[in-house]
Structure formats: structure tokens, C-alpha cells
Amino acid sequence: MLKKSVGLIVIFCLNLLFVFAQANKTDNIKISINFENEELSRAILQIQSKTHLNFSFDPDIIPSRIIKVNFVETPFKQVLDNILDGTGIDFQVSGNQVILTRHKKQTVTINGHLTDASSGEDIIGANILIRELKTTISTNQYGYYSFTVPEGIYHLQITHISYLVREMEFSANASRSESIQLSPSENRLLETVVGIRSKDSLGTLNSLKNLAPAELKGLPYFAGELDVVKALQMQPGIKAMTESSSGLFVRGGNIDQNLIMLDEAMIYNPSHLFGLVSVFNPDAIKNVQYYTDYMPANYGGRLSSVVDGRMAEGNNHEFQLKGGVSPLSVRIAAEGPIKKETGSYLITFRRSIIDLLNQNFGLVNPNSSYYDINAKANYRINDNNRLLYSFYLGDDHIYSKNSYVNNWGNLTSTLRWNHIFSNRLFLNLSAIYSNYRNKLDINADTLSEKGLWQTGIRDAGLKADFTFYGNLNTEVKFGVQGTYHQFKPGQSSGTFFSDYDIPDDHSQEYALYFSHQFKPTERLQLSYGFRATAFKNGEQAKNLFNEEGNEIIKRNYKTYWGIEPRFHIGYQVARHHNIFASYNHTRQYLQLIQNSELAFSSLETWMPASGSTKPQISDFISSGYRYSDNRINFSASAYYKNMRNQLEMSEHTQVILNPDIRSHLKTGESQAWGAEFSASQTAENFRGTLSYVYSRVFRQFDGVNGNIRFPANYDFPNTVKLTLSYFLTDKISLNSFFIYSDGRPATLPIGYYMQDGIQVPIFEGRNASRFPDYNRLDLSAQWLLSGKSRFKSTLSVGVNNVYNRKNPLFYSVRQASPASNFGLVQTSTGIIPWITYGFQI
Amino acid sequence: MVGTRITILILSLFLLAGCDKNSQSELDFQTPENSYNIVIEGGINTLVKQQYIQISLPSLKAEEAPLPVTEAQVSVNDGYKEISFKMTSTPGLYSAYMSGNANYNKAYKLTVKYKNVTYSATDTLKQVVDITDDYLPFTAKKQVDGAVKITIPKHSFGYMNSGKWLIAYTGVPEWNPGKIGGPQYYNYTHTLGTPNALYPLIKDDREVILGPDDLISIYKFSLSETYSRYLYSIFLETDWKGIFSSVPGKITGNISGNAQGFFYVTDIDFRKYRVKEFITQ
Structure with a gap:
């Protein structure tokens, strides 16, 4: 036995020797x-x-x-x-x-930042098409990307409307971090437009819409003032009640149902000069993303849309100066590296020049003015850690000849920490502060002591947003958010007793969310998410006294909570042909207490949900079809939105010096539905978008309009918009914007009677009539004066309302004796020619 | 390329040619769905004994004036007795002599019978705060030449008491209770704040240059809380109508049924001053 074993071992060893x-x-x-x-x-x-x-x-x-x-x-x-x-x-x-x-392939993860080759700035919302996998991923709000793919060689196409398309071969043989750079396109926007449309993946099903600086530049703005809000108003499906206002009405949503943020801080009043200009300084804005359909679960707090504005970080390669002048403002901006390639700063300043030009602008005293300051700094500590700080301060000062003053403004401050836990897990932690305040003289022209009415809202919050990049087709977002709100709905000072104050509120708002986006098959994309929210409000209890007669400070607390499911499905039925459907359930715990007929910004009073007012709730469904190829995009969609716990003020209720305002708020419902059609074509030197929207919005409240449903003020059934851009040369572009819509609803008198010598209108049937149809054509031309040198400048000329259409703005009662021609249509500003100049050194 | 250019050209021509160049148009009244009955204007005051109430029909056409109501039966109960009003020589203007009508904090009730329908309204007499105890709703500034510039805003806000004022001087007639129609020169103080942020910035004032020895007559009318709110609602739809206005709404008075207007009771303080008494600088 032993011999046999030894023999086997010897044979085995000999065999091994042979093999070796x-x-x-x-x-x-x-x-x-x-x-x-x-x-x-x-x-x-x-x-x-x-x-x-x-x-x-x-x-x-x-x-x-x-x-x-x-x-x-x-x-x-x-x-x-x-x-x-x-x-x-x-x-x-x-x-x-x-x-x-x-080869049994290993998967590898490639992550990094996509940056601007000339300035080092992160590029937001760029698309990275992996051709072999027919999949597109996008960079996030910090230019970060991450994808996990099987080992191999891939061909990437990276596109962004402001940059030249980059094609690159990419060897994914091991997990690694890699920064990719894109070169800015000079003035040939269309090259990149073609590129960005060329993706053939399900990326086109994404509900996210992006407005990059290149897209913002080529539009004919009111008085030539480049403006993010005005640009949004030109988009299909977003409505403005009148030109020169900053109100946004999205798919039947009211003016306060848009989540408007600047570097994640809430902007409660996005207007300068009552809405002529928005708070977004074009020199400071790098990118604006907005959602009007599917709202991912990482966004919440508003029912209808998200406008996520991001400030530029500043050039981290070299010092740069830019600025410009328009009929409404002058502006200057400086940016440069704190430490080359590692950190940068940006400071901008803008000021109105209406007072400097000493022109009567019609609405306000020529001394009225506004200014705003944006500042931002960022520093990359190492590959995995980065700090960003943003600051915004804006102030409006409106003066009258009889010493009335109205001041308002926003202040925001955001400190953020980007941390990359691993190549698949990204964190952004934000500490956010926002303060909106509005002050108005109550009795400036009396001999008594001056009184001031103040309203505002101050927020302090913390937010942690995690993104986990799973397999190539999977992205998970989760996070938590907490905000402490301090509401000041209305407080008097000076000669007035605090009895006239509206009780203030202190609130805590919390949110926990989870969102998952994935592609079960090559043609199918699913997104779903949940957002759990809780809101605890403490309303000041007034007129409570202890036995000694001293006032007791007490709050009445009320807590609300809810789950907000979100869902989106996209399916590619054939190459270029996609269908999609969405569902959003959203809750909004704050509301603007306003009953304005128009959308101009005034004394904006925000109040929270409380014991007497429930949070607004919305259910939104939509579905549609989209065709998208290199040059042509067509989309058709339909939606229905049901909004509950809407607020409407009782007729003729005033906010100022009215401590009982809450008892004058009526709760009701609103329903909106519509169909949107949009077609755009991009050619070598031409870009055009034509859209038609049919939409209706109705509201119903007990105690308003005899409890009968009525059209909302922002109910415009038919709207046609046409945007055209034509590039004569590399340096000269022509742009136009045309809008035609039904006139806005109007509550017209059915008769009148006399009181104290005044003709008093008699009303019945809210919004039962309409103003004449609205239409307007704006034209502009842009000329890039200098090209290759370091100094670049642009001259723009344009005309708003080219054919001087007198679109009705509002009507007022013309007092006549004897009474005749009772109602009179007032008109808007009419034709406005303008010229602007911008430069960059 | 040529096709694109032609497309742009055609679109531009279409837009320019297709649009209405008619710049401005008057608005028509909305067609009423309800019927509207009488309108009450006027009330009872404490300054004079002869009282006046105007009754009319609302006008449902912009180009037509309201018509007077001539066949109404009008009476007022001051809490003690019913006083009948008779129509004066002015169609629609009813009048009666009332003595001892200073029933402060008491209700006065108006009853009107017209075409077999009875309408009623009640208002409470609130005592006026003396002119000397209140802030005057105007300013007086001495000019270089010795004259005085009087500035009277039609509306002043944030007052402790709401009130209606008539400030009369040469060119502005004294108060006449029987003259309810025609141009009026009242100005108002409101306990509520400004209607919106813009109104104070664009409002109109009445300005006059007077000599320091010229006489100014000041009438101050008390307003009940409901009358004050009623007037505020009227001004929201008239004087303060603008781009910040709220959606128009029905102005509710104190007349029963589907009638319009307001029957008020007012206490009046009246004083005369020399202009120089108001000079602040």
C-alpha cells in the first residue's frame, strides 16, 4: 500500500515536472x-x-x-x-x-467632474452618451458624473449647448476618477444644439429641462435685460399674465406654487421693480434647471414647478472682468482663482439706472432704484472634498413724491460641502439661510408719527442629498431636509399698537426622500420616489394675559404630515419615438396671501399652514409623445391637475393692519387641464420653436362668487408662441419672439350707481368676461463685436412689441359727470426700442 | 438654406399682417344675469335738521345715467319715532325734518317701499372725534411769497378713527346736505392701511395756494364701522384700481334685498380756521 502510494506521488511529480x-x-x-x-x-x-x-x-x-x-x-x-x-x-x-x-468582464466605475476648459467651472446638465451601450448619463448640479460599465473600450459623445461637442474613445479597464474638459463654443450655438439633440438613448425621456447661458442669450427680452424669469415665460407651457411681470404660471399652478431657488436658497420674491426685472443677474447665473412635469422626490414644498438656479463659481484659471449696460441697469462682475485650478471666486453687482437717467417710468418715482450683489467662492480641498459658499443680496427702494417708501429685498446664503464617499456615492450637504422682507410706509403723508408695515419670512435650514450611482442604468437619490421658518405676516411699527399686527408663526418643516431612476430594459425608463414631509407650525396666540395682567407669550401648535409619491415612465417605441407618463403628489405648507388681479409683485405676505389653513395638496398626471432626432423635436402632451386646500381672500379684504386676516381666507379647490404641442427645428444657421397650448384652470370656493366655480385669473385657454433665431454670420444673430393668446379673464361691471359723487361699479360673475386677445412680437439682433482677442463685447438692439399692439393691462373706472363710457381699458407699455452692450475681459 | 430664409420671411410677414393694430378700445358692460333694484344714497346727520336721501335705479348701460326713483315711500326710524320723507323738487331726492337726532350709539332704520317691495337698512350713529383732537388730513406750507400751499390727499391711512372730511375754501363750496349728486370734494381717513404698495406712490392730491388770512371750513363726518368698510370697498374698485388691485368683487352695502348703496348716520364736527393757523413752516 505504501509502495503504491509512493509510486503515485512519484508519477504525479514527474507529470508536474513535465508540465512545467x-x-x-x-x-x-x-x-x-x-x-x-x-x-x-x-x-x-x-x-x-x-x-x-x-x-x-x-x-x-x-x-x-x-x-x-x-x-x-x-x-x-x-x-x-x-x-x-x-x-x-x-x-x-x-x-x-x-x-x-x-473574458469574464469585471465592472468598473468611472467618476469625476466635467469642467470648462477655459474657466475650470463645473458643467451642469451635460449629457454623456456611451455609444456602445446606447445610454446617456448627465452631470449633476456640481458637474459630477459617475458610471459603472463592464470593462472595455467605449466611445463617448459629450454634449452641452454652451460647448463644442466632444467625441472621445474611453478605455474602461479599471475603476478610476477622471476629469473631462469641454471647450466653450464661441458664438456658433447651433453646432452644439445639433449635437445635444443627437442622442439616441432614453435620455430624451427625462423630464428635466435646462436653460444654459447660451440659450438665455439669444432671446429678445423686455427692454433688452437678459432675464431668467422672462426666458422661462417664453417656454411652452409656462405663462406670464402680462409682459414685464415676473409671475410664472405653470400648468394651472398659481404664482406661489413654484419652487424658485438660487443655489438651493429659497427666493420668496423673485422681482425687482414690481416684476420688471427678476433677481437673477445674468452675470452670476451659470445654469437654470426647471421641472414642469415630473417632479423628482428630491424637490418638494411647492405644487407646480421647480426652478433651480445655480450661480457660476468663477474662473479658476485667470482673472476676468465682465459687465454690461441696458436701459434698465448697469452691471459689473469680477471672477478669478483663489488658488489656481483649486478654488475661485465670483462677485457681481447690478444697479438700476432708471433714476440715473431721470426718466419717468410711468409707475414709480424716478428716484426709485434697485441693486443686487452676488458673491460665490469655492475651494476644492482634495479630490473628494469641496466647499462652496454663495451669497445674494438684493434691495428695491421705491420712493414717492409724498415721502412714501416701499423697500423690499431678499438675502440668501448657502454653504455647501461636496463629499465623494466612493466613486458611486456623492453627498452634498447644505446649510441654507434665506431672508425676505418688505417694508411699506402706512401713513407717511400725515402729521402723526410715521408707521411702517413689515412682512417677511426668514428660513434657516440643513439639507443632505445623497446620490448613489448603481449600475449604469440605475441612480438612487436619497436625503433629508430640515428648515426652520420664521414668518412675519404683518407687523406694524411706529405709532401703531401691536393689536394691529397679524400673529406671527414659527414653523419647522422636515422632509425625507428616496428616488430611484432605472432602465429595466433598453427601451424602458422608470423613475419613482417618495417624499415624506412633516410640518409643525406654532401660531402666536394674542391677547392672553396672566393674573397680573401681563401678556403671556404662547403659541398654538398644529402639525401636518404626508407622503408624496412620484412616478415617471418613459418608453422608446421606436428610434426617436418616445412616450411617457408622470404622476406627482405634492404638498405645500406655505402660501402667498394675495388676491391680485395681475401678477406684479407687491407686498407679498407668506403664511404657513396652521390650525385654520390646511396645506395645499396637488395630484398631477400627464402623458405624452415625443419625437426627437438631430434636427427636429416634436412633443405632444396632456395633463390634469387637481389642487385642494387652495386659498382665496374674501372680496375686498385688506392685509395691512388687519390682524384677522386668517378669518378672511376661504379654502377651496382648483382644477387644471390642458394639452401642449411643441415643435422645434434646428438647422445650420436657424433654430425655431413653435408651440400651441390649450389649457384651462378653474377655482371654486365657498363664499366666493356665490360658491360657483370660476376661471382663475391666469386662465388663458389658447396660447401660441413662436421663437426664431437666425444666424446671419458667426457673429450676427437675429432673434424673435411672438405670442398670441386669449385675453385674460376679466370681471367687468354689469352696471353702476352713484355714491358720494363716485360712479360705483356693480359686479356679478367673477372672471365671466375676457379682455381682447393678446399678441406681441419682439425682435432683437446680437452682434459679437470682437472675436479672438481677450476682449470680447456684444452689442444688442431690439424692439419689444414691434407693431405697438396696445394689449390691455387692466381697466379702471373713468369718473365722468354726467356718467358716460364707464369702463376704460388701460394699455400696456406699447413699443419699446432698446440697445444693450456687454463685455468680457 | 433658401427654404429656411423663405420660411422666416413668410412667418414674419404673417405675424406683422395678421395682428390687430387698433390700439385701444372701450370695454362693454357684462350682461347682467340678475335684476337690480333701487340704490340708496345719503343719510341722517347731526349738524342740520333737514335730512336728505336720494333713491335711484342703477344704470346698466355705460352711456346712460342712473334714473331717479320718484314713487317710493321713504321713512326713517330714529329709535323713538318713524319720520316720513317726501320727495323734493329734485326727482329722486327725498327729505324730512328731524329734530333731536343725536342718538349716539343708537340704530337708525330706513324703510323704503317701492313697487310693492320693502327695503330696509340700519346704521348706528357714532360720535365724531372732534377736529381739534384728531390729526388733520392735510398739510399747509408757507411759500416764499407769504402764501400758503395746502395739500389735501384724498385718502390718508392708518388713522385711529375713520372719517370723511370736507375741507372747503374759496373755490370749493361749503357742505350742502341737499346736494347729493354732482362733483364732491370729500377726503377720507382710514383705519386700514394702504390698499397696496403702489397706491401711495401714485396717488393724486388736491393742492391749493391760499392767503394766510383766507378762511378754511372743515367738516368732519363720523363713520360707522360698516360704512367705513363699505367706502373702503368702493375705493378699491374705483380710486385705487391699478396693477396691484385685487379681483373685482361685489360691493355690499347695508340695504336689504337686491338693492345697492348705503344708508348712513353721521355725526358732524364743523370748524372754521384762518389758513395761517395751520402753517408748520
């Missing part, structure tokens, strides 16, 4: 071979012939590849390594056998 000897023998085989455009499969056969080894493989696993390389006295293993590199084919040598097998 054979291995050494084959290892030493060197060959000289020259491949001249040889197919890979034929090249393998030639190696077999040269080495006299037996190659075993399945021909189907050998990819098509042309080999062009020359080897001289090279070990054959090295030759195989070389020609099989990146093919996913492994080989194994056993004796004189060479076995070729398909």
Missing part, C-alpha cells in the same frame, strides 16, 4: 510576424501557424478588429496580449494548447 518543462518551453517561443490590416481572427490563425501550438476557440467570440502591427522576435504571449487587448478575450496556455475564452 512544457510550459517553460512554450513560454520561450518567440515569433516574428507582421500584420498589415489583418482581421483579428486571421491574425490568431497566423500565430498558431508560427508557434505550432494548438489554438482552441469559438470563432463567434472573436470580435471584428483590424490589426496593424509588426513584431520581431517577440514572445508569442506578448503578441497575443497586444492584439487581444480591449477585446474582452483571455487566453490560457496549457502544454501546447492555447485556449481562447471570453
Whole structure:
């Protein structure tokens, strides 16, 4: 037995020695071979012939590849390594056998930032198309991307409307971080527009819409003042009640149902000069993303839309100065590196010049003015950590000849920490502060002591947003948010007793969310999410006294909570043809207490949900079809939105010096539905978008309009918009914007009577009539004055309301004696020519 | 390329040619769905004994004036007795002599019978705060030449008491209770704040240059809380109508049924001053 065992061991060892000897023998085989455009499969056969080894493989696993390389006295293993590199084919040598097998691929994760080659700024919302996988991913709000793919060589197409399209071959052989740079396009916007539309993946199903600076520049703005809000108003499906106002009405949503943010801080009043200009300084804004359909679960707190404005970080390569002048303002901005390639800053200043030009603007005293300051700094501590700080301060000062003053403004401050836990897990932690305040003189022209009415809202919050990049087709977002609100609905000062104050509120708002986006199949994309929210409000209890007669400070608390499911599905029925459907359930715990007929910004009073007012709740469904190829985009969609716990003030209720305002708020419902059609075409020198929207919005409240449903003030059934851009040369572009819509609803008198010598209108049926149809054509031309030098400047000229259409703005009662022609239509500003100049050094 | 240019040209021509160049138009009244009955204007005051109440029909056409109501039966109960009003020589203007009508904090009730329908309204007499105890709703500034510039805003806000004022001087007639129609020169103080942020910035004032020895007559009328709110609602739809206005709404008076207007009771303080008494600088 022992002898037998020893014999077996000896045979085994001899066998091993033989194998090692054979291995050494084959290892030493060197060959000289020259491949001249040889197919890979034929090249393998030639190696077999040269080495006299037996190659075993399945021909189907050998990819098509042309080999062009020359080897001289090279070990054959090295030759195989070389020609099989990146093919996913492994080989194994056993004796004189060479076995070729398909490589069991490992997945690798590539992550990093996409940056501007000239300034080093992160690029938001760029699309990275991985051609081999027919999949597009996008960079996030910090230019970060991450994708996990099987090992291999991929061809990427990276597009963004403000940059030249970049095509690159990418070897994903190991997980790594890699920053990618894009070069800005000079003035040839259309090159990139074509590029961005060329993706053939399900990326087109995404509900996110992006407004980059390049898109913002080519539009004819009111008085030439480049303005984010005005640009949004030109988009299909977003409505403005009148030109020159900053109100946004999205798919039947009211003016306060839009989540408007600047670097994540809430902007409660986005207006300067009652809405003529928005708070977004074009020199400070890098990107605006907005959602009007599906609202991902990481956004919440408003029912109808999200407008996420991001400030530029500043050039981290070199110092730069830019600025401009328009009929409404002058502006200047400076940016540069704090430490080259590592950190940068940006400071902008803008001021109105209406007072400087001493022109009567019609509405306000010429001394009235506004200014705003944006500042931002960022510093990359290391590859995985980065700090960003943003600051905004804006102030409006409106003066009257009889010493009335109305001041308002926003202050926001955001400190953020970007942390990359791993190449798949990204965190943004934000500490956010926002303060909106509005002050108005109550009795400035009396001999008594002056009184002031103040309203405002102050927020302090913390927010953590995690993004987990799973497999290539999976992205998970989750996070938590907490905000402490301090509401001041109305407080008097000076001669007035605090009895006239509206009780204030202190509230805590919390949100926890989870959002998952994935592609179960190549054609299907699903997104779903949940947002759990809780809101605890403490309303000041007034007129409570203890036994000694001292006022007791007490609050009445009320807590609300809810779950907000969100869902979106997109399906590619054929190449370029997509269908989609969405559902949003949203809750809004704050509301603007306003009953304005128009959408101009006035004394804006925000109040929270409380014991007497429930949170607003909305259910939104939509579905549609989209065709998208390189040059043509067409979309058709329909939606229905049901909004509950809407607020309407009782007729003729005043906010100022009215402590009982809450008892004058009526709760009701609103329903909105519509269909939107949009077609855009992009050619070499031409870009145009034509849209038609049919939409209706109705509201119903007990105690308003005899409890009968009535059209909302922002109910415009038919709207047509046409935007055209034509590039005469590389440096000259022509742009136009045309809008035609039904006139806005009007509550017209049915008669009148006399009181104290005044003709008093009699009303019945809210919004039962309409103003005449609205239409307007704006034209502009842009001329890039200097090109290749460091100094760049742009001259723009334009005309708003080219054919001087007198679109009705509002009507007022004309007092006549004897009474005649009772109602009179007032008109808007009419034709406005303008010229602007911008520069960059 | 040529096709694109032609497309743009055609679109531009279409837009320019297709649009209405008619710049401005009057609005028509909305067609009423309800019927509207009488309108009451006027009330009872404490300054004079002869009282006047105007009754009319609302006008449902912009170009037509309201018509007077001539066949109404009008009476007022001051809490003690019913006083009948008779129509004066002015169609629609009813009048009666009332003595001892200073029933402060008491209700006065108006009853009107017209075409077999009875309408009623009640208002409470609130005692006026003396002119000397209140802030005057105007300013007087001495000019270089010795004259005085009087500035009277039609509306002043944030007062402790709401009130209606008539400030009369040469060119502005003294108060006449029997003259309910025609141009009026009242100005108002409101306990509520400004209607919106813009109104104070664009409002109109009445300005006059007077000599320091010229006489100014000041009438101050008390307003009940409901009358004050009623007037505020009227001004929201008239004087203060603008781009910040709220959606128009029905102005509710104190007349029963589907009648319009307001029957008020007012206490009046009346004083005369020399202009120089108001000079602040």
C-alpha cells in the first residue's frame, strides 16, 4: 500500500515536472510576424501557424478588429496580449494548447467632474452618451458624473449647448476618477444644439429641462435685460399674465406654487421693480434647471414647478472682468482663482439706472432704484472634498413724491460641502439661510408719527442629498431636509399698537426622500420616489394675559404630515419615438396671501399652514409623445391637475393692519387641464420653436362668487408662441419672439350707481368676461463685436412689441359727470426700442 | 438654406399682417344675469335738521345715467319715532325734518317701499372725534411769497378713527346736505392701511395756494364701522384700481334685498380756521 502510494506521488511529480518543462518551453517561443490590416481572427490563425501550438476557440467570440502591427522576435504571449487587448478575450496556455475564452468582464466605475476648459467651472446638465451601450448619463448640479460599465473600450459623445461637442474613445479597464474638459463654443450655438439633440438613448425621456447661458442669450427680452424669469415665460407651457411681470404660471399652478431657488436658497420674491426685472443677474447665473412635469422626490414644498438656479463659481484659471449696460441697469462682475485650478471666486453687482437717467417710468418715482450683489467662492480641498459658499443680496427702494417708501429685498446664503464617499456615492450637504422682507410706509403723508408695515419670512435650514450611482442604468437619490421658518405676516411699527399686527408663526418643516431612476430594459425608463414631509407650525396666540395682567407669550401648535409619491415612465417605441407618463403628489405648507388681479409683485405676505389653513395638496398626471432626432423635436402632451386646500381672500379684504386676516381666507379647490404641442427645428444657421397650448384652470370656493366655480385669473385657454433665431454670420444673430393668446379673464361691471359723487361699479360673475386677445412680437439682433482677442463685447438692439399692439393691462373706472363710457381699458407699455452692450475681459 | 430664409420671411410677414393694430378700445358692460333694484344714497346727520336721501335705479348701460326713483315711500326710524320723507323738487331726492337726532350709539332704520317691495337698512350713529383732537388730513406750507400751499390727499391711512372730511375754501363750496349728486370734494381717513404698495406712490392730491388770512371750513363726518368698510370697498374698485388691485368683487352695502348703496348716520364736527393757523413752516 505504501509502495503504491509512493509510486503515485512519484508519477504525479514527474507529470508536474513535465508540465512545467512544457510550459517553460512554450513560454520561450518567440515569433516574428507582421500584420498589415489583418482581421483579428486571421491574425490568431497566423500565430498558431508560427508557434505550432494548438489554438482552441469559438470563432463567434472573436470580435471584428483590424490589426496593424509588426513584431520581431517577440514572445508569442506578448503578441497575443497586444492584439487581444480591449477585446474582452483571455487566453490560457496549457502544454501546447492555447485556449481562447471570453473574458469574464469585471465592472468598473468611472467618476469625476466635467469642467470648462477655459474657466475650470463645473458643467451642469451635460449629457454623456456611451455609444456602445446606447445610454446617456448627465452631470449633476456640481458637474459630477459617475458610471459603472463592464470593462472595455467605449466611445463617448459629450454634449452641452454652451460647448463644442466632444467625441472621445474611453478605455474602461479599471475603476478610476477622471476629469473631462469641454471647450466653450464661441458664438456658433447651433453646432452644439445639433449635437445635444443627437442622442439616441432614453435620455430624451427625462423630464428635466435646462436653460444654459447660451440659450438665455439669444432671446429678445423686455427692454433688452437678459432675464431668467422672462426666458422661462417664453417656454411652452409656462405663462406670464402680462409682459414685464415676473409671475410664472405653470400648468394651472398659481404664482406661489413654484419652487424658485438660487443655489438651493429659497427666493420668496423673485422681482425687482414690481416684476420688471427678476433677481437673477445674468452675470452670476451659470445654469437654470426647471421641472414642469415630473417632479423628482428630491424637490418638494411647492405644487407646480421647480426652478433651480445655480450661480457660476468663477474662473479658476485667470482673472476676468465682465459687465454690461441696458436701459434698465448697469452691471459689473469680477471672477478669478483663489488658488489656481483649486478654488475661485465670483462677485457681481447690478444697479438700476432708471433714476440715473431721470426718466419717468410711468409707475414709480424716478428716484426709485434697485441693486443686487452676488458673491460665490469655492475651494476644492482634495479630490473628494469641496466647499462652496454663495451669497445674494438684493434691495428695491421705491420712493414717492409724498415721502412714501416701499423697500423690499431678499438675502440668501448657502454653504455647501461636496463629499465623494466612493466613486458611486456623492453627498452634498447644505446649510441654507434665506431672508425676505418688505417694508411699506402706512401713513407717511400725515402729521402723526410715521408707521411702517413689515412682512417677511426668514428660513434657516440643513439639507443632505445623497446620490448613489448603481449600475449604469440605475441612480438612487436619497436625503433629508430640515428648515426652520420664521414668518412675519404683518407687523406694524411706529405709532401703531401691536393689536394691529397679524400673529406671527414659527414653523419647522422636515422632509425625507428616496428616488430611484432605472432602465429595466433598453427601451424602458422608470423613475419613482417618495417624499415624506412633516410640518409643525406654532401660531402666536394674542391677547392672553396672566393674573397680573401681563401678556403671556404662547403659541398654538398644529402639525401636518404626508407622503408624496412620484412616478415617471418613459418608453422608446421606436428610434426617436418616445412616450411617457408622470404622476406627482405634492404638498405645500406655505402660501402667498394675495388676491391680485395681475401678477406684479407687491407686498407679498407668506403664511404657513396652521390650525385654520390646511396645506395645499396637488395630484398631477400627464402623458405624452415625443419625437426627437438631430434636427427636429416634436412633443405632444396632456395633463390634469387637481389642487385642494387652495386659498382665496374674501372680496375686498385688506392685509395691512388687519390682524384677522386668517378669518378672511376661504379654502377651496382648483382644477387644471390642458394639452401642449411643441415643435422645434434646428438647422445650420436657424433654430425655431413653435408651440400651441390649450389649457384651462378653474377655482371654486365657498363664499366666493356665490360658491360657483370660476376661471382663475391666469386662465388663458389658447396660447401660441413662436421663437426664431437666425444666424446671419458667426457673429450676427437675429432673434424673435411672438405670442398670441386669449385675453385674460376679466370681471367687468354689469352696471353702476352713484355714491358720494363716485360712479360705483356693480359686479356679478367673477372672471365671466375676457379682455381682447393678446399678441406681441419682439425682435432683437446680437452682434459679437470682437472675436479672438481677450476682449470680447456684444452689442444688442431690439424692439419689444414691434407693431405697438396696445394689449390691455387692466381697466379702471373713468369718473365722468354726467356718467358716460364707464369702463376704460388701460394699455400696456406699447413699443419699446432698446440697445444693450456687454463685455468680457 | 433658401427654404429656411423663405420660411422666416413668410412667418414674419404673417405675424406683422395678421395682428390687430387698433390700439385701444372701450370695454362693454357684462350682461347682467340678475335684476337690480333701487340704490340708496345719503343719510341722517347731526349738524342740520333737514335730512336728505336720494333713491335711484342703477344704470346698466355705460352711456346712460342712473334714473331717479320718484314713487317710493321713504321713512326713517330714529329709535323713538318713524319720520316720513317726501320727495323734493329734485326727482329722486327725498327729505324730512328731524329734530333731536343725536342718538349716539343708537340704530337708525330706513324703510323704503317701492313697487310693492320693502327695503330696509340700519346704521348706528357714532360720535365724531372732534377736529381739534384728531390729526388733520392735510398739510399747509408757507411759500416764499407769504402764501400758503395746502395739500389735501384724498385718502390718508392708518388713522385711529375713520372719517370723511370736507375741507372747503374759496373755490370749493361749503357742505350742502341737499346736494347729493354732482362733483364732491370729500377726503377720507382710514383705519386700514394702504390698499397696496403702489397706491401711495401714485396717488393724486388736491393742492391749493391760499392767503394766510383766507378762511378754511372743515367738516368732519363720523363713520360707522360698516360704512367705513363699505367706502373702503368702493375705493378699491374705483380710486385705487391699478396693477396691484385685487379681483373685482361685489360691493355690499347695508340695504336689504337686491338693492345697492348705503344708508348712513353721521355725526358732524364743523370748524372754521384762518389758513395761517395751520402753517408748520
